[in-house]
Amino acid sequence: MLLIDCPFCGPRAEIEFRCGGESHIQRPGPHTHVSDAEWADYLYYRENPKGEHRERWFHSTGCRRWFNAARDTVTHQFRVTYKMGEACPEAGESAVSETAPSAVAGGIV
Amino acid sequence: MTRRYSALSLLREGLNGQRGWEPAWRDPTPKAHYDAIVIGGGGHGLATAYYLAKNHGLTNVALIERGWIGGGNTGRNTTIIRSNYFFPESAAFYEFSVQLYEKLTDELNYNIMFSQRGMWTLAHDRHGLEMARRSANAMLLNGIDAEFHDGPSVYANIPGLNPNPRFPILGGVNQPRGGSARHDAVAWGYARAASALGVDIIQNCEVQGFIIEGGQVRGVETSHGTIRSDRIGMAVAGHSSVLAAKAGLRLPISSYALQAFVSEPVKPCLDTVILSPATGTYLSQSDKGELVLGAGLDLYLSYAQRGNLPWMERAAAGVLELFPQFSRMRFLRQWAGIVDVVHDSTPIIGPTSVGGLYINGGWGTGGFKAVPAGGWCLAHVMATGQSHPLASAFGLERFESGAMIDEASASGIAH
Numbered sequence: 001m002l003l004i005d006c007p008f009c010g011p012r013a014e015i016e017f018r019c020g021g022e023s024h025i026q027r028p029g030p031h032t033h034v035s036d037a038e039w040a041d042y043l044y045y046r047e048n049p050k051g052e053h054r055e056r057w058f059h060s061t062g063c064r065r066w067f068n069a070a071r072d073t074v075t076h077q078f079r080v081t082y083k084m085g086e087a088c089p090e091a092g093e094s095a096v097s098e099t100a101p102s103a104v105a106g107g108i109v
Numbered sequence: 110m111t112r113r114y115s116a117l118s119l120l121r122e123g124l125n126g127q128r129g130w131e132p133a134w135r136d137p138t139p140k141a142h143y144d145a146i147v148i149g150g151g152g153h154g155l156a157t158a159y160y161l162a163k164n165h166g167l168t169n170v171a172l173i174e175r176g177w178i179g180g181g182n183t184g185r186n187t188t189i190i191r192s193n194y195f196f197p198e199s200a201a202f203y204e205f206s207v208q209l210y211e212k213l214t215d216e217l218n219y220n221i222m223f224s225q226r227g228m229w230t231l232a233h234d235r236h237g238l239e240m241a242r243r244s245a246n247a248m249l250l251n252g253i254d255a256e257f258h259d260g261p262s263v264y265a266n267i268p269g270l271n272p273n274p275r276f277p278i279l280g281g282v283n284q285p286r287g288g289s290a291r292h293d294a295v296a297w298g299y300a301r302a303a304s305a306l307g308v309d310i311i312q313n314c315e316v317q318g319f320i321i322e323g324g325q326v327r328g329v330e331t332s333h334g335t336i337r338s339d340r341i342g343m344a345v346a347g348h349s350s351v352l353a354a355k356a357g358l359r360l361p362i363s364s365y366a367l368q369a370f371v372s373e374p375v376k377p378c379l380d381t382v383i384l385s386p387a388t389g390t391y392l393s394q395s396d397k398g399e400l401v402l403g404a405g406l407d408l409y410l411s412y413a414q415r416g417n418l419p420w421m422e423r424a425a426a427g428v429l430e431l432f433p434q435f436s437r438m439r440f441l442r443q444w445a446g447i448v449d450v451v452h453d454s455t456p457i458i459g460p461t462s463v464g465g466l467y468i469n470g471g472w473g474t475g476g477f478k479a480v481p482a483g484g485w486c487l488a489h490v491m492a493t494g495q496s497h498p499l500a501s502a503f504g505l506e507r508f509e510s511g512a513m514i515d516e517a518s519a520s521g522i523a524h
Binding site: 053 | 363
Protein backbone atom coordinates (compact mmCIF):
# COMPACT_ATOMS: atom_id res chain seq x y z
CA MET A 1 0.00 0.00 0.00
CA LEU A 2 1.33 3.41 -0.94
CA LEU A 3 1.18 6.32 1.49
CA ILE A 4 0.55 9.42 -0.62
CA ASP A 5 1.12 12.90 0.73
CA CYS A 6 -1.77 15.05 -0.46
CA PRO A 7 -0.60 18.70 -0.34
CA PHE A 8 -3.99 19.64 1.14
CA CYS A 9 -4.79 16.75 3.48
CA GLY A 10 -1.45 15.16 4.34
CA PRO A 11 -0.47 11.51 4.04
CA ARG A 12 -3.32 9.19 3.14
CA ALA A 13 -3.65 5.63 1.88
CA GLU A 14 -3.39 4.83 -1.81
CA ILE A 15 -7.03 3.71 -2.06
CA GLU A 16 -8.19 7.32 -1.62
CA PHE A 17 -6.46 8.41 -4.84
CA ARG A 18 -6.65 8.10 -8.59
CA CYS A 19 -3.68 8.67 -10.83
CA GLY A 20 -4.33 11.00 -13.77
CA GLY A 21 -1.19 10.28 -15.78
CA GLU A 22 1.59 12.55 -16.95
CA SER A 23 1.51 16.18 -15.83
CA HIS A 24 2.86 19.38 -17.38
CA ILE A 25 1.52 18.56 -20.86
CA GLN A 26 0.98 21.57 -23.09
CA ARG A 27 -1.80 21.52 -25.66
CA PRO A 28 -0.30 22.53 -29.00
CA GLY A 29 -1.74 25.46 -30.88
CA PRO A 30 -3.11 27.42 -32.57
CA HIS A 31 -5.03 24.47 -34.00
CA THR A 32 -4.67 25.67 -37.59
CA HIS A 33 -0.92 25.25 -37.29
CA VAL A 34 -0.83 21.83 -35.63
CA SER A 35 0.15 18.85 -37.78
CA ASP A 36 -1.35 15.36 -37.42
CA ALA A 37 1.93 14.18 -35.92
CA GLU A 38 1.82 16.93 -33.27
CA TRP A 39 -1.81 16.09 -32.41
CA ALA A 40 -0.92 12.41 -32.15
CA ASP A 41 1.98 13.27 -29.88
CA TYR A 42 -0.25 15.43 -27.67
CA LEU A 43 -3.07 12.87 -27.48
CA TYR A 44 -1.34 9.50 -27.33
CA TYR A 45 2.40 9.76 -26.77
CA ARG A 46 3.41 9.93 -23.13
CA GLU A 47 6.62 9.83 -21.19
CA ASN A 48 6.93 6.31 -19.88
CA PRO A 49 10.18 6.50 -17.93
CA LYS A 50 11.79 3.76 -15.92
CA GLY A 51 12.62 6.18 -13.12
CA GLU A 52 11.19 9.50 -11.97
CA HIS A 53 7.86 10.45 -13.49
CA ARG A 54 5.93 13.71 -13.10
CA GLU A 55 2.27 12.87 -12.78
CA ARG A 56 -1.11 14.14 -11.64
CA TRP A 57 -3.04 12.59 -8.79
CA PHE A 58 -6.64 13.14 -7.69
CA HIS A 59 -7.63 12.79 -4.04
CA SER A 60 -10.93 11.25 -5.06
CA THR A 61 -12.26 10.21 -1.64
CA GLY A 62 -10.64 13.09 0.27
CA CYS A 63 -10.49 16.75 -0.66
CA ARG A 64 -11.30 15.90 -4.32
CA ARG A 65 -8.52 18.15 -5.54
CA TRP A 66 -5.82 17.47 -8.10
CA PHE A 67 -2.13 17.81 -7.35
CA ASN A 68 1.17 16.89 -8.95
CA ALA A 69 3.78 14.40 -7.86
CA ALA A 70 7.23 13.22 -8.80
CA ARG A 71 7.33 9.47 -8.29
CA ASP A 72 9.81 6.76 -9.20
CA THR A 73 8.18 4.09 -11.37
CA VAL A 74 10.53 1.35 -10.17
CA THR A 75 10.56 1.91 -6.40
CA HIS A 76 7.16 3.69 -6.24
CA GLN A 77 8.76 6.24 -3.89
CA PHE A 78 7.22 9.71 -4.07
CA ARG A 79 10.02 12.26 -4.08
CA VAL A 80 7.64 15.18 -3.72
CA THR A 81 4.02 16.22 -4.15
CA TYR A 82 3.12 19.78 -5.10
CA LYS A 83 0.10 21.85 -6.02
CA MET A 84 -1.27 22.40 -9.49
CA GLY A 85 0.29 25.40 -11.18
CA GLU A 86 3.51 25.10 -9.23
CA ALA A 87 6.79 24.01 -10.76
CA CYS A 88 8.17 20.67 -9.73
CA PRO A 89 10.91 21.12 -7.13
CA GLU A 90 14.17 19.66 -8.33
CA ALA A 91 15.84 17.02 -6.21
CA GLY A 92 17.44 18.66 -3.17
CA GLU A 93 14.95 21.53 -2.88
CA SER A 94 12.47 21.56 -0.06
CA ALA A 95 8.86 20.56 -0.44
CA VAL A 96 6.43 23.15 -1.71
CA SER A 97 3.90 22.80 1.03
CA GLU A 98 5.04 24.01 4.45
CA THR A 99 2.40 21.86 6.08
CA ALA A 100 3.54 18.67 4.43
CA PRO A 101 5.39 16.53 6.96
CA SER A 102 8.24 15.77 4.62
CA ALA A 103 9.14 15.98 1.00
CA VAL A 104 9.66 12.27 0.99
CA ALA A 105 6.82 11.30 3.29
CA GLY A 106 5.18 9.34 0.52
CA GLY A 107 6.37 5.79 0.29
CA ILE A 108 5.51 2.24 0.77
CA VAL A 109 4.12 1.15 4.09
CA MET B 110 20.97 -39.35 -28.39
CA THR B 111 17.33 -38.35 -28.22
CA ARG B 112 16.18 -35.27 -30.05
CA ARG B 113 12.60 -36.12 -30.91
CA TYR B 114 10.10 -36.48 -28.08
CA SER B 115 7.63 -39.35 -28.24
CA ALA B 116 6.16 -42.07 -26.07
CA LEU B 117 8.85 -44.35 -27.46
CA SER B 118 11.68 -41.95 -26.60
CA LEU B 119 10.29 -41.58 -23.08
CA LEU B 120 10.27 -45.35 -22.70
CA ARG B 121 13.73 -45.73 -24.18
CA GLU B 122 15.26 -43.07 -21.95
CA GLY B 123 13.42 -44.51 -18.97
CA LEU B 124 15.11 -47.84 -19.55
CA ASN B 125 18.38 -46.06 -20.28
CA GLY B 126 18.55 -44.15 -17.00
CA GLN B 127 17.56 -40.83 -18.66
CA ARG B 128 21.12 -40.39 -19.90
CA GLY B 129 20.38 -39.77 -23.58
CA TRP B 130 18.46 -36.47 -23.45
CA GLU B 131 20.06 -33.49 -25.14
CA PRO B 132 19.65 -29.83 -24.17
CA ALA B 133 16.47 -28.55 -25.80
CA TRP B 134 18.29 -25.67 -27.46
CA ARG B 135 21.92 -24.81 -28.25
CA ASP B 136 23.85 -22.21 -26.26
CA PRO B 137 25.88 -20.54 -29.03
CA THR B 138 28.44 -17.74 -28.98
CA PRO B 139 27.03 -14.77 -30.90
CA LYS B 140 28.35 -14.20 -34.41
CA ALA B 141 29.37 -10.76 -35.67
CA HIS B 142 26.61 -10.58 -38.26
CA TYR B 143 23.15 -12.03 -38.75
CA ASP B 144 20.49 -11.74 -41.44
CA ALA B 145 18.01 -10.79 -38.71
CA ILE B 146 18.04 -10.12 -34.98
CA VAL B 147 15.07 -10.56 -32.67
CA ILE B 148 15.30 -8.75 -29.33
CA GLY B 149 13.32 -10.34 -26.54
CA GLY B 150 13.20 -13.99 -25.55
CA GLY B 151 9.59 -14.15 -24.48
CA GLY B 152 6.80 -15.89 -26.33
CA HIS B 153 6.51 -13.31 -29.10
CA GLY B 154 10.26 -13.05 -29.71
CA LEU B 155 10.75 -16.82 -29.74
CA ALA B 156 7.78 -17.32 -32.05
CA THR B 157 9.16 -14.59 -34.33
CA ALA B 158 12.54 -16.32 -34.53
CA TYR B 159 10.88 -19.66 -35.23
CA TYR B 160 8.62 -18.33 -38.01
CA LEU B 161 11.50 -16.36 -39.57
CA ALA B 162 13.26 -19.68 -40.01
CA LYS B 163 10.28 -21.84 -40.83
CA ASN B 164 8.09 -19.56 -42.97
CA HIS B 165 10.75 -17.38 -44.57
CA GLY B 166 13.85 -19.56 -44.67
CA LEU B 167 15.90 -17.05 -42.65
CA THR B 168 18.03 -19.31 -40.49
CA ASN B 169 20.97 -16.97 -39.84
CA VAL B 170 18.99 -15.35 -37.03
CA ALA B 171 19.93 -14.31 -33.50
CA LEU B 172 17.47 -14.06 -30.65
CA ILE B 173 18.86 -11.84 -27.90
CA GLU B 174 17.44 -11.98 -24.38
CA ARG B 175 18.59 -9.86 -21.46
CA GLY B 176 17.73 -12.47 -18.83
CA TRP B 177 16.62 -15.98 -19.61
CA ILE B 178 14.08 -17.05 -22.19
CA GLY B 179 10.52 -17.12 -20.94
CA GLY B 180 11.56 -15.24 -17.80
CA GLY B 181 9.51 -12.10 -18.47
CA ASN B 182 5.81 -11.74 -19.11
CA THR B 183 5.65 -15.20 -20.68
CA GLY B 184 6.31 -16.62 -17.23
CA ARG B 185 4.08 -14.12 -15.42
CA ASN B 186 0.72 -14.30 -17.17
CA THR B 187 -2.38 -16.33 -16.39
CA THR B 188 -2.13 -18.44 -19.58
CA ILE B 189 -5.60 -17.76 -20.99
CA ILE B 190 -6.16 -18.28 -24.72
CA ARG B 191 -9.27 -16.91 -26.45
CA SER B 192 -10.45 -14.92 -29.46
CA ASN B 193 -13.63 -13.29 -28.14
CA TYR B 194 -13.08 -9.91 -29.77
CA PHE B 195 -15.45 -7.48 -31.43
CA PHE B 196 -13.85 -5.74 -34.41
CA PRO B 197 -13.15 -7.89 -37.50
CA GLU B 198 -9.42 -6.99 -37.48
CA SER B 199 -8.91 -8.17 -33.90
CA ALA B 200 -11.19 -11.19 -34.24
CA ALA B 201 -9.36 -12.45 -37.34
CA PHE B 202 -5.95 -11.94 -35.75
CA TYR B 203 -6.69 -13.61 -32.41
CA GLU B 204 -8.66 -16.41 -34.07
CA PHE B 205 -5.63 -17.14 -36.26
CA SER B 206 -3.61 -17.32 -33.06
CA VAL B 207 -6.02 -19.80 -31.47
CA GLN B 208 -5.84 -21.94 -34.61
CA LEU B 209 -2.03 -21.93 -34.49
CA TYR B 210 -2.19 -22.89 -30.80
CA GLU B 211 -4.43 -25.84 -31.69
CA LYS B 212 -1.68 -27.31 -33.87
CA LEU B 213 1.32 -26.16 -31.84
CA THR B 214 2.00 -29.28 -29.78
CA ASP B 215 2.32 -31.39 -32.94
CA GLU B 216 4.18 -28.76 -34.89
CA LEU B 217 6.82 -28.06 -32.24
CA ASN B 218 6.99 -31.68 -31.01
CA TYR B 219 6.56 -30.19 -27.55
CA ASN B 220 3.49 -30.65 -25.38
CA ILE B 221 2.18 -27.17 -24.65
CA MET B 222 -0.75 -28.70 -22.75
CA PHE B 223 -3.35 -26.63 -24.60
CA SER B 224 -6.62 -27.39 -22.87
CA GLN B 225 -9.70 -25.99 -24.62
CA ARG B 226 -11.84 -25.97 -21.53
CA GLY B 227 -13.96 -22.97 -22.54
CA MET B 228 -13.86 -19.34 -21.53
CA TRP B 229 -16.90 -17.84 -19.85
CA THR B 230 -17.70 -14.16 -19.48
CA LEU B 231 -20.46 -13.69 -16.91
CA ALA B 232 -23.15 -11.01 -16.86
CA HIS B 233 -24.50 -9.75 -13.55
CA ASP B 234 -26.91 -7.01 -14.58
CA ARG B 235 -29.05 -5.92 -17.51
CA HIS B 236 -26.21 -4.02 -19.12
CA GLY B 237 -23.86 -6.93 -18.72
CA LEU B 238 -26.48 -9.14 -20.32
CA GLU B 239 -26.83 -6.79 -23.28
CA MET B 240 -23.05 -6.69 -23.63
CA ALA B 241 -22.98 -10.51 -23.54
CA ARG B 242 -25.60 -10.80 -26.30
CA ARG B 243 -23.77 -8.21 -28.40
CA SER B 244 -20.47 -9.95 -27.83
CA ALA B 245 -21.85 -13.37 -28.78
CA ASN B 246 -23.41 -11.92 -31.94
CA ALA B 247 -20.18 -10.15 -32.91
CA MET B 248 -18.17 -13.32 -32.43
CA LEU B 249 -20.58 -15.40 -34.51
CA LEU B 250 -20.55 -12.78 -37.28
CA ASN B 251 -16.75 -12.97 -37.21
CA GLY B 252 -16.92 -16.75 -37.63
CA ILE B 253 -15.81 -17.52 -34.08
CA ASP B 254 -17.47 -20.06 -31.82
CA ALA B 255 -19.68 -18.42 -29.20
CA GLU B 256 -22.60 -19.51 -27.07
CA PHE B 257 -24.97 -17.23 -25.21
CA HIS B 258 -26.37 -18.78 -22.03
CA ASP B 259 -29.06 -17.55 -19.67
CA GLY B 260 -28.58 -17.73 -15.90
CA PRO B 261 -29.86 -21.29 -15.29
CA SER B 262 -27.73 -22.53 -18.15
CA VAL B 263 -24.62 -20.87 -16.66
CA TYR B 264 -25.30 -22.64 -13.36
CA ALA B 265 -25.81 -25.95 -15.15
CA ASN B 266 -22.49 -25.59 -16.95
CA ILE B 267 -20.33 -24.30 -14.10
CA PRO B 268 -20.82 -26.40 -10.96
CA GLY B 269 -20.06 -24.73 -7.66
CA LEU B 270 -21.15 -21.18 -8.46
CA ASN B 271 -22.65 -19.28 -5.54
CA PRO B 272 -26.43 -19.95 -5.70
CA ASN B 273 -27.27 -16.71 -3.86
CA PRO B 274 -24.73 -14.11 -4.89
CA ARG B 275 -25.00 -10.45 -4.04
CA PHE B 276 -24.68 -9.75 -7.77
CA PRO B 277 -26.92 -12.31 -9.49
CA ILE B 278 -25.60 -14.22 -12.49
CA LEU B 279 -28.09 -13.45 -15.24
CA GLY B 280 -26.24 -15.00 -18.14
CA GLY B 281 -22.94 -15.36 -19.90
CA VAL B 282 -21.02 -15.98 -23.10
CA ASN B 283 -18.88 -19.04 -23.56
CA GLN B 284 -16.19 -19.52 -26.16
CA PRO B 285 -15.84 -23.32 -26.09
CA ARG B 286 -12.49 -23.30 -27.94
CA GLY B 287 -10.97 -20.88 -25.46
CA GLY B 288 -8.84 -22.28 -22.71
CA SER B 289 -5.40 -22.40 -21.26
CA ALA B 290 -1.93 -23.70 -22.12
CA ARG B 291 1.32 -24.23 -20.26
CA HIS B 292 3.10 -20.89 -20.71
CA ASP B 293 6.65 -22.15 -20.09
CA ALA B 294 6.11 -24.97 -22.55
CA VAL B 295 5.12 -22.47 -25.24
CA ALA B 296 8.41 -20.59 -24.73
CA TRP B 297 10.53 -23.72 -24.45
CA GLY B 298 8.83 -25.40 -27.39
CA TYR B 299 9.40 -22.41 -29.68
CA ALA B 300 13.00 -22.08 -28.45
CA ARG B 301 13.74 -25.73 -29.11
CA ALA B 302 12.14 -25.68 -32.56
CA ALA B 303 13.85 -22.41 -33.55
CA SER B 304 17.23 -23.63 -32.33
CA ALA B 305 16.80 -26.83 -34.34
CA LEU B 306 16.26 -24.71 -37.46
CA GLY B 307 19.52 -22.83 -36.84
CA VAL B 308 18.45 -19.80 -34.80
CA ASP B 309 21.05 -18.71 -32.22
CA ILE B 310 19.34 -18.14 -28.88
CA ILE B 311 21.59 -15.87 -26.86
CA GLN B 312 20.60 -15.45 -23.23
CA ASN B 313 21.99 -13.09 -20.57
CA CYS B 314 22.79 -10.61 -23.32
CA GLU B 315 21.53 -7.07 -22.80
CA VAL B 316 20.96 -4.68 -25.69
CA GLN B 317 22.66 -1.42 -24.66
CA GLY B 318 22.21 0.58 -27.83
CA PHE B 319 21.44 0.56 -31.52
CA ILE B 320 23.78 1.29 -34.43
CA ILE B 321 21.82 3.56 -36.73
CA GLU B 322 23.32 5.03 -39.90
CA GLY B 323 21.33 7.47 -42.03
CA GLY B 324 18.02 6.45 -40.45
CA GLN B 325 18.68 2.76 -41.07
CA VAL B 326 19.45 0.29 -38.31
CA ARG B 327 22.72 -1.60 -38.75
CA GLY B 328 23.07 -3.55 -35.53
CA VAL B 329 23.04 -3.52 -31.77
CA GLU B 330 25.58 -2.93 -29.04
CA THR B 331 25.19 -5.60 -26.42
CA SER B 332 26.84 -6.79 -23.24
CA HIS B 333 28.36 -9.49 -25.50
CA GLY B 334 29.75 -6.94 -27.98
CA THR B 335 28.52 -5.56 -31.29
CA ILE B 336 26.15 -7.72 -33.32
CA ARG B 337 25.32 -6.44 -36.78
CA SER B 338 22.18 -6.87 -38.84
CA ASP B 339 20.11 -4.62 -41.09
CA ARG B 340 16.86 -6.20 -39.87
CA ILE B 341 15.92 -6.04 -36.21
CA GLY B 342 12.63 -6.86 -34.54
CA MET B 343 11.86 -5.94 -30.95
CA ALA B 344 9.36 -7.91 -28.89
CA VAL B 345 9.96 -6.74 -25.34
CA ALA B 346 6.46 -5.95 -24.08
CA GLY B 347 6.57 -4.09 -20.80
CA HIS B 348 9.91 -2.53 -21.64
CA SER B 349 9.10 -1.43 -25.20
CA SER B 350 9.45 2.27 -24.29
CA VAL B 351 12.80 1.72 -22.57
CA LEU B 352 14.29 -0.18 -25.49
CA ALA B 353 12.80 2.08 -28.15
CA ALA B 354 14.32 5.11 -26.39
CA LYS B 355 17.75 3.58 -27.05
CA ALA B 356 16.93 3.87 -30.77
CA GLY B 357 15.68 7.44 -30.28
CA LEU B 358 12.04 6.40 -30.66
CA ARG B 359 9.03 7.53 -28.67
CA LEU B 360 6.09 5.13 -28.44
CA PRO B 361 2.41 5.69 -27.56
CA ILE B 362 2.76 3.22 -24.70
CA SER B 363 2.25 3.38 -20.94
CA SER B 364 3.55 0.60 -18.70
CA TYR B 365 1.52 -0.70 -15.78
CA ALA B 366 1.76 -3.60 -13.36
CA LEU B 367 -0.77 -6.39 -13.72
CA GLN B 368 -0.83 -8.84 -10.88
CA ALA B 369 -1.94 -12.42 -10.50
CA PHE B 370 -2.07 -15.03 -7.78
CA VAL B 371 -2.32 -18.75 -7.32
CA SER B 372 -3.89 -20.58 -4.41
CA GLU B 373 -2.61 -23.72 -2.81
CA PRO B 374 -3.36 -26.72 -5.05
CA VAL B 375 -6.61 -28.59 -4.54
CA LYS B 376 -8.42 -31.40 -6.34
CA PRO B 377 -10.12 -30.55 -9.66
CA CYS B 378 -13.08 -28.28 -8.91
CA LEU B 379 -13.29 -25.83 -11.82
CA ASP B 380 -13.14 -27.11 -15.39
CA THR B 381 -13.35 -23.85 -17.29
CA VAL B 382 -12.03 -20.28 -17.39
CA ILE B 383 -14.28 -17.64 -15.83
CA LEU B 384 -14.23 -13.90 -16.32
CA SER B 385 -16.64 -11.75 -14.35
CA PRO B 386 -16.13 -8.10 -15.25
CA ALA B 387 -18.66 -6.85 -12.70
CA THR B 388 -16.97 -8.50 -9.74
CA GLY B 389 -13.49 -7.83 -11.11
CA THR B 390 -12.53 -11.47 -11.23
CA TYR B 391 -11.09 -14.00 -13.52
CA LEU B 392 -9.97 -17.42 -12.52
CA SER B 393 -9.22 -20.90 -13.72
CA GLN B 394 -7.66 -24.00 -12.22
CA SER B 395 -4.24 -25.11 -13.34
CA ASP B 396 -3.38 -28.71 -14.11
CA LYS B 397 -1.46 -28.73 -10.82
CA GLY B 398 -4.69 -27.85 -9.00
CA GLU B 399 -3.89 -24.26 -8.11
CA LEU B 400 -6.60 -21.68 -8.64
CA VAL B 401 -5.13 -19.02 -10.93
CA LEU B 402 -6.58 -15.57 -10.26
CA GLY B 403 -6.00 -12.31 -12.02
CA ALA B 404 -6.49 -8.79 -10.73
CA GLY B 405 -6.85 -5.50 -12.56
CA LEU B 406 -4.13 -3.09 -13.62
CA ASP B 407 -2.52 -0.84 -11.03
CA LEU B 408 -3.41 2.36 -12.81
CA TYR B 409 -0.20 4.28 -12.25
CA LEU B 410 2.96 3.79 -14.26
CA SER B 411 5.11 1.00 -12.92
CA TYR B 412 8.14 -1.05 -13.80
CA ALA B 413 8.20 -2.59 -10.32
CA GLN B 414 6.94 -6.09 -11.22
CA ARG B 415 4.97 -6.01 -7.99
CA GLY B 416 1.25 -5.40 -7.62
CA ASN B 417 -0.57 -3.40 -4.98
CA LEU B 418 -2.61 -4.67 -2.06
CA PRO B 419 -5.98 -2.99 -2.78
CA TRP B 420 -6.29 -4.82 -6.10
CA MET B 421 -5.29 -8.08 -4.46
CA GLU B 422 -8.08 -7.65 -1.94
CA ARG B 423 -10.57 -6.76 -4.67
CA ALA B 424 -9.66 -9.81 -6.73
CA ALA B 425 -10.03 -12.08 -3.72
CA ALA B 426 -13.40 -10.52 -2.85
CA GLY B 427 -14.59 -11.08 -6.41
CA VAL B 428 -13.67 -14.75 -6.31
CA LEU B 429 -15.47 -15.23 -2.99
CA GLU B 430 -18.57 -13.57 -4.41
CA LEU B 431 -18.66 -16.28 -7.09
CA PHE B 432 -17.31 -19.17 -5.01
CA PRO B 433 -17.76 -18.62 -1.25
CA GLN B 434 -16.43 -22.14 -0.65
CA PHE B 435 -12.93 -20.95 -1.60
CA SER B 436 -12.80 -18.58 1.39
CA ARG B 437 -10.46 -20.76 3.45
CA MET B 438 -7.94 -21.34 0.68
CA ARG B 439 -4.56 -19.62 0.91
CA PHE B 440 -2.67 -17.64 -1.65
CA LEU B 441 0.46 -19.57 -2.48
CA ARG B 442 2.16 -17.02 -4.72
CA GLN B 443 1.57 -13.47 -5.92
CA TRP B 444 3.42 -11.72 -8.71
CA ALA B 445 3.04 -8.96 -11.29
CA GLY B 446 4.12 -8.46 -14.86
CA ILE B 447 4.60 -5.13 -16.61
CA VAL B 448 2.18 -4.65 -19.48
CA ASP B 449 2.49 -2.01 -22.17
CA VAL B 450 -0.85 -0.35 -22.71
CA VAL B 451 -1.78 1.67 -25.78
CA HIS B 452 -4.72 4.01 -26.12
CA ASP B 453 -6.95 1.78 -28.25
CA SER B 454 -6.06 -1.53 -26.57
CA THR B 455 -4.84 -3.00 -29.85
CA PRO B 456 -1.28 -4.24 -30.41
CA ILE B 457 1.41 -2.56 -32.46
CA ILE B 458 3.07 -4.76 -35.08
CA GLY B 459 5.01 -3.18 -37.88
CA PRO B 460 7.80 -0.87 -39.00
CA THR B 461 9.06 2.12 -37.02
CA SER B 462 10.49 5.38 -38.28
CA VAL B 463 13.96 3.80 -38.15
CA GLY B 464 14.57 1.75 -41.30
CA GLY B 465 14.89 -1.98 -40.67
CA LEU B 466 13.65 -1.70 -37.07
CA TYR B 467 10.32 -3.39 -36.42
CA ILE B 468 8.18 -3.53 -33.30
CA ASN B 469 5.83 -6.02 -31.71
CA GLY B 470 4.27 -4.64 -28.53
CA GLY B 471 1.36 -2.86 -26.95
CA TRP B 472 -0.31 -6.11 -25.92
CA GLY B 473 -1.70 -4.72 -22.71
CA THR B 474 -3.13 -7.43 -20.50
CA GLY B 475 -3.50 -10.06 -23.21
CA GLY B 476 -0.27 -10.89 -24.98
CA PHE B 477 -0.05 -14.59 -24.20
CA LYS B 478 -2.98 -15.67 -26.36
CA ALA B 479 -1.42 -13.75 -29.26
CA VAL B 480 2.03 -15.37 -29.12
CA PRO B 481 1.81 -17.51 -32.29
CA ALA B 482 0.09 -14.85 -34.41
CA GLY B 483 2.26 -12.03 -33.05
CA GLY B 484 5.41 -13.95 -33.90
CA TRP B 485 4.01 -14.94 -37.29
CA CYS B 486 3.19 -11.34 -38.23
CA LEU B 487 6.43 -9.80 -36.90
CA ALA B 488 8.43 -12.43 -38.79
CA HIS B 489 6.43 -11.60 -41.93
CA VAL B 490 7.09 -7.86 -41.78
CA MET B 491 10.76 -8.41 -40.91
CA ALA B 492 11.29 -10.85 -43.77
CA THR B 493 9.27 -9.11 -46.47
CA GLY B 494 9.15 -5.46 -45.39
CA GLN B 495 5.37 -5.62 -45.83
CA SER B 496 2.88 -5.88 -42.98
CA HIS B 497 1.06 -9.19 -42.83
CA PRO B 498 -2.59 -8.78 -43.94
CA LEU B 499 -3.73 -9.85 -40.45
CA ALA B 500 -1.66 -7.08 -38.86
CA SER B 501 -1.93 -4.35 -41.48
CA ALA B 502 -4.27 -2.33 -39.23
CA PHE B 503 -1.92 -2.62 -36.25
CA GLY B 504 0.73 -0.12 -37.37
CA LEU B 505 2.00 2.92 -35.47
CA GLU B 506 0.53 5.20 -38.16
CA ARG B 507 -2.97 4.67 -36.78
CA PHE B 508 -2.24 7.09 -33.95
CA GLU B 509 -1.85 9.84 -36.55
CA SER B 510 -4.54 8.72 -38.99
CA GLY B 511 -7.07 8.08 -36.23
CA ALA B 512 -7.90 4.59 -37.54
CA MET B 513 -8.03 3.12 -34.04
CA ILE B 514 -9.41 -0.30 -33.18
CA ASP B 515 -10.82 0.43 -29.76
CA GLU B 516 -11.31 -3.00 -28.22
CA ALA B 517 -11.55 -1.63 -24.67
CA SER B 518 -14.90 -0.13 -25.59
CA ALA B 519 -15.91 -2.80 -28.07
CA SER B 520 -15.22 -6.07 -26.30
CA GLY B 521 -14.83 -4.74 -22.78
CA ILE B 522 -11.27 -5.92 -22.30
CA ALA B 523 -9.51 -4.70 -19.23
CA HIS B 524 -7.05 -2.14 -20.51
